[in-house]
Amino acid sequence: MGDPTDPPSDDRACKARQRAARERKTRLESALEELEKIRARKSGEELKQKARVSQTDPQARIMKQSNGGYGPSYNVQISTDKANGIIVNVQATQEASDCNQLLPALERIRETAGRLPQQMVADGGYTNRENIIQTDKEGVEFIGSMPDLSKTSVAQFERRGVDPSFYSGAFEYNFKEDIYTCPAGKTLSYEGKTNRVGLTEHRYRASGNDCSICPMKEKCRPNLSQKGRLIIRIENHPAVDSFILKMDTPRARDIYRQRGPIAEFPNAWIKEKLKLRQFRLRGLWKVHMECVWACLTYNIQQWIHLKWRTLKLLPAVG
Ligand code: SF4
The missing domain is CATH 3.30.420 (Nucleotidyltransferase; domain 5)
Known part of the structure; x- marks a missing residue:
């Protein structure tokens, strides 16, 4: 039996190299498999190309760490x-x-x-x-x-350059007629709705003609096209409303x-x-x-x- 402190024989070193190569091959195959799974869950081509996988632990996923990295x-x-x-x-x-x-x-x-x-x-x-x-x-x-959704909508208005005096709260909702009235006294009529999980978004829009000649348009809809100003009213699922109240x-x-x-x-x-x-x-x-x-x-x-x-x-x- 050889002394364990002896340097490895050529034969043993060769076997160790072969084993390491086999393990590396298995890890890379596994990494490619996991990469395909990650890509399958991404929607855009750019996101699919940006997908990354760890070669040392292919089943782990890239996540945000407590240090921000x-x-x-x-x-x-x-x-x-x-x-x-x-x-x-x-x-x-x-x-x-x-x-x-x-x-x-x-x-x-x-x-x-x-x-x-x-x-x-x-x-x-x-x-x-x-x-x-x-x-x-x-x-x-x-x-x-x-999460406080009002903060999200304020951030959206800020991004679009809407003046705070023209945020949604400045528009008056008439429940009976199901319309909004803007600060200039114009009507925003019901346009349609989109159902999402746990809520329905009801859209109300001002007339493009009214908005295009409005003296307040720079503050109300600075980046918008020909269309009139849009207001979205959110109708929560009853369980969500009860949760918020609770x-x-x-x-x-x-x-x-x-x-x-x-x-x-x-x-x-x-x-x-x-x-x-x-x-x-x-x-x-x-x-x-x-x-x-x-x-x-x-x-x-x-x-x-x-x-x-x-x-x-x-x-x-x-
Ligand atoms: S831009 Fe349109 S929605 Fe805004 S205040 Fe003027 S008329 Fe009303």
């Missing part, structure tokens, strides 16, 4: 039970966005617990109309944080405030105590299993903590 990552979804701080579900995913992860998480909880939770609390990343409507249909009370109550705001400590504690504990800041394994399934073990470890310590607390509450014997 981008890198190959997995998005790990953890659901925690409020009563005992126990993790009830974990899943590593290739999806950068959290929005599409709320309903699958609920489904996994239903599979493992045999029923849905009464309430689900999630941050703004998970709060969209579809999630509000679907949780409502399932009878799960959803507490979240709806999130304005002290009860809902108080529940939402509790989300941070409950949801962030397991994450912080796993990162701090288990030093799991970067996955040791590669590939979606292996990364998922790494997360499962980390969450199991967290749950065991949490269980010991709960047990200890219960024992301390028992009366002493003897």
Whole structure:
């Protein structure tokens, strides 16, 4: 038997090089396969060409990092039970966005617990109309944080160079006649509607002739063509309207405030105590299993903590 400290023989070095070449070939084939999957989900040709995949971990996806940069990552979804701080579900995913992860998480909880939770609390990343409507249909009370759409429309008006005194709020809506009246007293008539998930956009437009001779047109529609000024009225799905009203109550705001400590504690504990800041394994399934073990470890310590607390509450014997 050769001394392990001996330099590798030509034969062993050759085999090692062949093995490395085989592994590299497998990784590249896998990277090409994943690249095709990513491209298939992109719409424009330019976006398809810009698609990138990591050669070291082809199943990872390029996602935004906490430091503002981008890198190959997995998005790990953890659901925690409020009563005992126990993790009830974990899943590593290739999806950068959290929005599409709320309903699958609920489904996994239903599979493992045999029923849905009464309430689900999630941050703004998970709060969209579809999630509000679907949780409502399932009878799960959803507490979240709806993005302030008025800020988005203000940003759009700013981009178009509309003067603040001609934003949508300056136009008066007549519910009975279903028309708007602009600051110059002209009528914006109903033009049509577009149905989107959880909302309907109703369009109202001023006459092109009125706007073209209007002395306020530079402030009201500086970059528009021959068409008259457009106003969009949004009609939410009833579940979305109820959600918005509910999130304005002290009860809902108080529940939402509790989300941070409950949801962030397991994450912080796993990162701090288990030093799991970067996955040791590669590939979606292996990364998922790494997360499962980390969450199991967290749950065991949490269980010991709960047990200890219960024992301390028992009366002493003897
Ligand atoms: S530009 Fe058109 S919509 Fe705007 S104030 Fe004048 S008439 Fe009314």
